[in-house]
Amino acid sequence: MSASKELSDRIQSHRSYLVRYASIHLRDSSTAEDAVQETLLAALTGATGFEGRANLRTWLTGILKHKIVDAIRRSSREVSLDAVAEADASEFDALFDAREHWVEHPARWSDPDSALEQQQFFEVLEQCLQRLSPNAYRVFTLREHLGEEMDAICKELGISRSNCGVLLYRARMALQECLNANWFGK
């Protein structure tokens, strides 16, 4: 059964939110648009699935998450295996000396949680995320934004656990460096 006019309008009204949400995970805007389109279509044709659910946006976002995962899975097949194989940790060699000790000790950030109250901090974080390599970005957002388990992510993307771990490590190291340089100051 498809949606009533009223429900259909309500579903459409969340479109821009969904596009924004999809854009966080799918950097290519046409891929993000496609995922949202598929979501709206699925919602409009399967609206009975919504009945009485807590919240329309939450329900739509749930559908969208699946579409995003599908899109990531499709695009990761297009990523050459070399791109994943290149995922070693050597790019952080500059941080460590020959004995693998810090060249410069990371300093403690003072009161980092106060940043979580500031809109501007999230803009900086988003910019830092955008600088990650596409593979590191996918793995990291699946893990830390969508909260998926590591095993599920490796399986979805068809990469080994160790590559998955290296990509997460890379993403985290790059992000903490980026936040340090652009928000927390030296």
Next chain:
Amino acid sequence: MSLTCKEVSRLISEGLDQDLPVERQALLRAHLAICRGCDSLRERLAFLRRAMGKVAERDDSDES
């Protein structure tokens, strides 16, 4: 055998995704107790997780 800072940085990240074997955990704790740099990194990555949790929360809560 003790760990290098680079190895510790990897373990801190791994520990965010899976339970580490007990003896690795012990080595990690021993290192963190004496190395401020690595302990700061641990705090930074824990904060990064909180920040990403907050991003997800903000997405879910900005209902119109």
